[in-house]
Amino acid sequence: MTYQVYILQNASGRFYVGQTDDLDRRLASHNRTDKTAGKFTRKNxxxxxxxxxxxSTPPA
Incomplete structure (x- = not known):
């Protein structure tokens, strides 16, 4: 299994750092707008x- 460490940026210049084993799914999850009481990435x-x-291994 391959893991990804990633950095996202929004239009106002904020950054978010994360890790995942499915980058496409994770990016889609961060960009969901259907939850009003969402986490930091959903609100920003x-x-x-x-x-x-x-x-090749999960980041520590």
């Missing part, structure tokens, strides 16, 4: 992927 999106790096 939309987000664009600006960097990612694959790893």
């Amino acid at each position: 999106g939309p987000w664009s992927l600006v960097w990612s790096e694959p790893h």
